[in-house]
Amino acid sequence: MIRLVLAAWTVVMLALPLRAEVPIQEITSPGGIKAWLVEEHSIPFTALEIRFKGGASLDLPEKRGATNLMTGLLEEGAGDLDARGFAQAQEALAASYSFRVHDDALAISAKFLTENRDQAIALLRTALMEPRFDPDAVERVRAQVVSGIMSDLKDPNAIASSTFNRLAFGDHPYGSSKSGTLETVATLTRDDILAAKAGIMTRDRLYVSAVGDVTAEELGLLIDALLGDLPEQGAPMPTLAPYLLTGGVTVVPFDTPQSVVVFGHDSLEREDPDFFAAYVLNQILGGGNFSSRLMTEVREKRGLTYGVYSYLMDKDQADLIMGQVASANDRVAEAISVIKDEWARVAETGVTQEELDSAKTYMTGAYPLRFDGNGPIADIMVGMQITGLPADYIATRNDKIEAVTLTDVARVAKRIIKPEALRFVVVGQPEGVVATQ
Template structure:
């Protein structure tokens, strides 16, 4: 029990915001590369693994196989079934999490130094040698089918899927990550074994670790943990050809409140104009109550409880997106206000005061993200997948502060395309063209 309490403390510990994080690149004898931040103040390690590819690698006719496979990684390995595996992890006061996205499989591990070897052995079993028992397959399959049935009744999920189909056409991104009722019901154990071999591969893995471990110890751990993974045999999908016809696409659904998503083309992370675009999104609608869209749509007109925009950065598609919900008889007005603000920003840009306020917020909030070993490990693995330099944490705020008002207004004219702004609305909207 004491060890269990210790790991909870380690998981939740808040460390002082770090102005600079000392990241060491580590290469194991077996050729695995990782980034490490040593922190010996607590006997605890946070480890992050990312496998590039994700659900977009589902084979034709097998949609949902990758999602179901990842859901089964914690359902037993070797001579341990799902219950035995869960008990073993709990007995070590460790924590493992498995997630999947369109472009990646994410595996997170947290363990105490004293239990590191045993925890790594358990994690290796789940990653490299999962059992895929028939009983577990049927149990997890039913859980996935339940989620799919629920999504089919959710206006927001319906809107998200309709937008994906409109944007991506025949690209894998157009298909639901969870699969469909028919595709998931038809999946076999062999399909899951194939998905495992296609996704969890040695040459597409990104690794970060933070905590009570040295570079030499991490190098040994990586070869123990990941040795035996196959090389990639299925290519990543190519770029998506985006369909952005503009206008409004309506999906009729009986609900008192419509959900609207919108999209236009986005920007590559490596583009020199990324930071001005990032700041521009914050000013327009990036999750702040001070944004223009919140002011115009919510505060002035009371058309919604919330409206926001964001830069959507998929590996094979870059989008600028947003979301708003409003009563059926008011959603048309909300959409018109959003279009007006989008066009106004494109034509007039932003003010010096808006730029300074955005810089102050972004630079002040950034160090708060480094509030635990787990948070830092998660940020570092994301940096690797986005091809960011190893000193990005130390230089990020300087890049924000370097953006000028001239940059902002030039990028607003370059990137904001009101005529391509495409809305998908799910509900029974009134007065919408």
């Protein structure tokens, strides 16, 4: 059965053509739930994406990790089914469910065949509305979470990221791991898990998308059956996260042959009119491919690292421009110096027309490749909704990239690239790197 399902998914990945124009229908169910739909009837298969805004950021400080623990328990038994029974029922239906929590959202994905649609939705509804949270399941998942936390305490990449977040955001939820700490996770009770579920699974923060063999009328009935009984309102949303860091260097001693470096500073919001210019600028500066300035200067010319990159981090309550690099302890100081120089150079002189044209070509050409199946398209659509983008964004996104001019990039570079504000968090035994505070 599993082989047949995987084969079906492979076919579905090819069901929709590679394109950046998707015929989105905006629907409202009879019960008043809004959703986006792309009908694709060539394969008897549907991908459903559900998001609840707020995510792990809704945790109370002393209950940090509660939403993450609750999420991990959603498929560990529901209704009359214990964990094994739920898994067997899911496999018998050839359905797939995924439950994930992020800082700003709880994500639920479901994939099911048309012939089993009603049963698959009924089983998912049981998981969402009647989770058992049995004591043995709670302890089993708690142990998995604790194992992950302990692993992160020994991982220089995780240490660098967590240190930067703690220094940048302090007591705000962004300042600590969504998994919680060893202390908070150890004290979480079943009542805390129930409270976390009640705080986030509500209609006032619900977003839904679907792609596949389902009509608008069928989807409306489906989501009412699945989600219509949710409570109306959840816990208060988190407040804006003040950015607390200034420029400088933080060193975290760690016994490793190479140092890991996370760096960054505050940036602009996704809704800012200059966002697309900033997006293109970052692609040129360090956007993850071998032609970026950081990759050219740090790796190609000097051989200081296997990889270096930067990215715009768009969270609901904070916006940063970030980057990461790893280099040998005796060379990491030089890598940091080169990154600083490139940060300053792009702020002062902007980019060249050749760099801009190359970035546009890559970004507009790569975009349609994201739409490579029902699941990815549904995921993109629900992300658009939760971000507040219009349904025609897919069709207009490349036009916005193409509209960015050299003057736009130069202006935005001077506005958002702040060499003096760069904070480097270095985890390792770096030679020649002096902590500033």
